[in-house]
Amino acid sequence: MLLAMSIGVASVVLLTALGDGARRYVVDEFAQLGTDLLIMMPGRNETTGGAPPMFGETPRDLTLQDALALQRHPSIQSIAPISVGTAPVSSGAREREVTIIGSTDQFFPIRRVLVGSGSPLPPGEAERANNLVVLGHKLRRELFGSERVLGRWVRINDRRFRVIGVLGNTGQSLGQDLGDMAIIPVASAQQLFDTPSLFRVLIQARSKEDLKSAEKGAREIIRKRHDGEDDVTIIAQDALLETFDGILRALTYTVAGIAAISLAVAGILIMNVMLVAVSQRVPEIGLLKALGASETQVLRVFLVESVLLAGSGAFLGLLLAGIGLWVMGQMFPDFPLGAPLWSLMAAVAVALLIGLIFGVLPARRAARLDPVQALNRR
């Protein structure tokens, strides 16, 4: 019975911790990108909130010139055009197939990517196809081991690039392993993959308040450049974030609700325990009444007992949940686990409430006992 109660409480706490952890994970990932960020992609996406088309079936490409034109809008602080592809990167005999990102110097501050050693892509003319590369730390290790890499040359497809920097070990960003990629100037990437179109343009607004006007301005500029056609999709980081946040929150509540059902089961067990306790103590209850205990007093005694039962079950449950969280924390150190305070309090409150509710019936039975008959029962 105590076990059932503690398992109920523990599962409520654990499941909400998981749900909330998932929510926080997603929110954190997005927050890493900055919340005053807009993402422009080629192709029109009419549905809102749905998955953006991965590779736009666009009538018109989103070109580097389009992206550079955006920079002139007053609400836009900076932009980073992105061109993506995969290509083999080799040094000597070692070769790795990795994701190649073509962008500009702005990519680093916008995506909050830190360069561990060396320097990021140099600022300057984005249209110049310099043969420079910044390697992810994992790629660097695999190609060069522990040798010095700055200033050395690597081969990407058939072209040679000079290594000017290595990314810091910042882990993952939106599920992408930043260690396993190479960043080169956007113009070089376009030559490498032989496409004039960009994959994305990241737009950093001047501030959160400028987000709306930045979006409008960007759309305006592209429409002008695309002969009046509105053929790009712009997603605000914020809107996406809110959607995810909402979905995951709802999910957490649902899961917690399901777990709460197990608390109700525990409540029924408490009721049975209390009924047995009442019938075992019939003579004693009769005695108390003969000594002048009122119905209210007897009722209170048994209610307090069942609430205490539920309370100790809840306490055990919290301990159990704490242990569970710790174990999971050890197993998945990256995942931001941690039960939100509201779930702890709600679980305990529900447990106590259930103890009270399911204690009423046995307690009333005890209070209503006829003292004469109760005393004579052995």
Add this chain to the structure above:
Amino acid sequence: MIELQEIERDFQVGDETVHALSQVDLQIPDGDYISVMGPSGSGKSTLLNVLGLLDRPSSGSYLLDGIETTEQREEQRAALRRERIGFVFQAFHLVPRLSAADNIGLPMMLAGIAPKQRERRVQQVLQSLDLQDRAQHRPDQLSGGQRQRVAIGRAIIMQPGLLLADEPTGNLDEHSGLEVINLLEKLNAEGITLMVVTHDPDIGGRAKRRIRMHDGRIQVDART
């Protein structure tokens, strides 16, 4: 002062109605010492339960110290039981988990009296019962006579006016039975109204006033 007028108590047993008490009129002045005797099923215990407010008469009037009890709500009757009536049972009915002192203090706890005051009063009672050295013993560590003395201590802790004893010596040997009766009589001498239900003619004969019951009626009400 207790006044019973035309008290009836009927039980429904199957289709039959059993008259456990019928036409009982009884007046008990303060400080009286009464024994109630009679064959099994004659209504002795029912009379005791009605007097102790554990049972409610089917009809009639019961005035306890001028208070009409038959119309009172259960809460009020519980309070009267607590303040004015003490019970001594044949089977002692001590709480096995509690020490002698705690058993004696139980009614005061139910009355919500502060622990300090309770403690003092319990010590007094233990002293008057000559049980000081048994205060921390649990009932199973006491002899039958000692247990019944603890039960009497519990009955008088609230200083009630009325002490009701249902076969108080029924589970005791002759020696401890006599001890218990002596104790009850000593309390009576100090002013408490005492009513003893018993089968034992020797014990019943010691009372100043002897009631004999038969078929729910008072057959004899003799006084010496």
